[in-house]
Amino acid sequence: RGAGLKLKSAADAQGKPIYLELSSVNPVVILPGALAERSEAVVDDFLTSVLMGTGQFCTNPGLVLLLRSEAADNFVDAVTQRFESTQPGTLLSPGVKHSLTAAIEVLTDAGATLHTGGSAAEGAACSVQNTLLSTSGAEFVANPEVFQTEAFGNASLIVIADDVEQLCQVIRSLEGNLTGCVYSATDTTDDAAYNRIAPELAKRVGRLMNDKMPTGVAVSSAMNHGGPFPATGHPGFTAVGIPASLLRFAKLTCYDAVRGSRLPAILADQNPTGETFRLIDQKWTTDDVS
Template sequence: MRVIGTMLIGNEDVTGSEPAFRAVDPATGEPLEPAYAGGGQAHVERAARLAEEAFASYRTETPRRRAAFLREIGARIMALGDVLIERAMAESGLPRARLEGERGRTVKQLELFAAAVEAGDWHGVRIDHAQPERQPMPRADIRMRYLPVGPVAVFGASNFPLAFSVAGGDTASALAAGAPVVVKGHPAHPGTSELVGRAIRAAVQAQGLHEGVFSLLFGADHRIGLALVEHPAIKAVGFTGSRTGGVALMQAAARRPEPIPVYAEMSSINPVYLLPGALKARARSVAEGFAVSLLGSAGQLCTCPGLLVGLDGPELDAFIETAGQRIGASEPGTMLTPPIHQAYQAGVQKLSQQPGVTVRARGGEPQAPNQCQAVLLEATAQAFLQNPEGLGQEVFGSCALVLRCEDEAQMLEVARSVEGQLTATLHLEAGQDEHLIRALLPVLELKAGRILANGFPTGVEVCHAMVHGGPFPATSDPRSTSVGTAAIQRFLRPVAYQDIPDAFLPEPLQAANPWGVPRMEHR
């Protein structure tokens, strides 16, 4: 399979009507062929209406058929082989091993949702049987299940061209829920997106599904994305990207005559709390682990540890010294796109110029275009508390700020002052840090979607229990996750059926329960 440079609207290859753009190899700065003409309003209309048509049949597919479709997508992605990996390398600057791992994660995610669809918990069936003899009033027969909300718009992410893109978690969970998907591919990797899109379309055809179950649109600017969110056929949005972009989509969705939910994963500095016992026992080894986490993928991960908080003293000095040595000896990594590199440089400059901030280490000097020079900064906790907006903003890349706290009370004050986060990490020592752990945990539960101990947040396990979400601005809806099988809940809504004859009830609610789904019943 090869890239052609077209959008995929149902079964059609469609050339856009808006100005063309090309992906850029970030390692060289050279544009890549082919050119992709952006889509316009007519293309959004066609894709959204096809999805609306497909919804009627796709939402009623059996769990077995839906699971087979998800597995078919995974198999066809794997069948692309090196063509996919090599194109993704050229468009992202990411190494082969990282992309092969990401491809495996993408396919595993599809399999995980296939298994979840078959297991049936997502139906959420609750049955209250009729109680005609109840006094003073009889009770009706009431049965509830979850239905898909309708067609979903998905925005591909820049930093994960496979696992958070065309066939990533948002698409997988929406398709698992029974919702057709229209993807707005990220302009940084259109060739990768096209290849994966063709694999999904082939799976749609092989499974005999309506062509509108999947479409892929392109555009170099924000207009096509806004048009997609504003289209009345779209009933929910999945987005991974910047805070600015996510908020813009939230506002567009709220302005609609029929507002819709936007599930946006946006901004997080993922604070790491270095408790006294842990620093005393292993300050240097913790620093080594932190440096590896910070430097991986040039820091272009939404779970990159951007803030470290510890008590002032020789143990924190040892941590900073070791981390600074590792960062100072690091080679610069290629960033995903020229705009991301430019934003990183501007973010580092702005953060390092804030009052009370000093530079403790810089990585190796860039030797090629779009390379990330890692930076370790330091400030007092008091400086952060006086200027949380200036010192608490995400810098997307290998940049981290260490805060020196005067005492445990100030550490707790910092924890209360940070914005909503995807993760919060505790480095702790059993038998020494219990009091501070018990004080911090209730605070962190209200601030983050995932709390870790003695590890680092980069590397999000794809499993049933994972939560990749958190209070704003980490996400737009703290009740949701974009990783793990609970992600399917974003694209479902509950419906109750009262005194409906059994023959007319949907299969999960019928007395015979032909799909064998788990049910909560009360008589």
């Protein structure tokens, strides 16, 4: 994030656009109905996602939001046990290792509870123990900037809110993120909570998901791999998906009353290939201009 902010500041000073990702904790909300129905499956989903690539994905689920309950406590215990029984992977560089341990220290200094991990793994030159931390919703809302510190790597912070209103307060305090996920019951049990949470979350992320973790990014025209600042430098662009991702590097040009013989082939009355889709009178068509 620090390097990205320096690049953005340099570009801003020159009045030039810059397309970059800076940081994202990718909040995952897990509602009580989902834990009641399929807690083990949700734990499996989370473990697979958070430890994939030793947590070094830009869509790594670094923040989990729960409502206070016995099921939430059981989720924390289950993840702690799985973290401890899973061999930590290798980080990309000593710099990533240093940044990760520094971020963990920032979170613990702010009052986060360390459930497991938190330091370098024994016998590995570039590895950190799988790390799980937690804090309350009240503590998060009181100090949101610090508790959103990105611990890039195999670490995650769980926030336990007292009720749905406090959970919404946590979400309202979030910076921009690439993704946001909500796990809920397959019946209507969680619908009331979802209907309050999802609109708040959608304002702060580039991609809103239901019942799936954020690490998978489908390469399709419908994908948005972007988000509000500081997830990226500009919320109107995506790094994945054609043609949208290419538009970052395009210059808009309008040909107004230019004679037909002087137009680029793609704009001529006759379709240059007979198969190219063009927007004519607000309709996508391969037809010639009549």
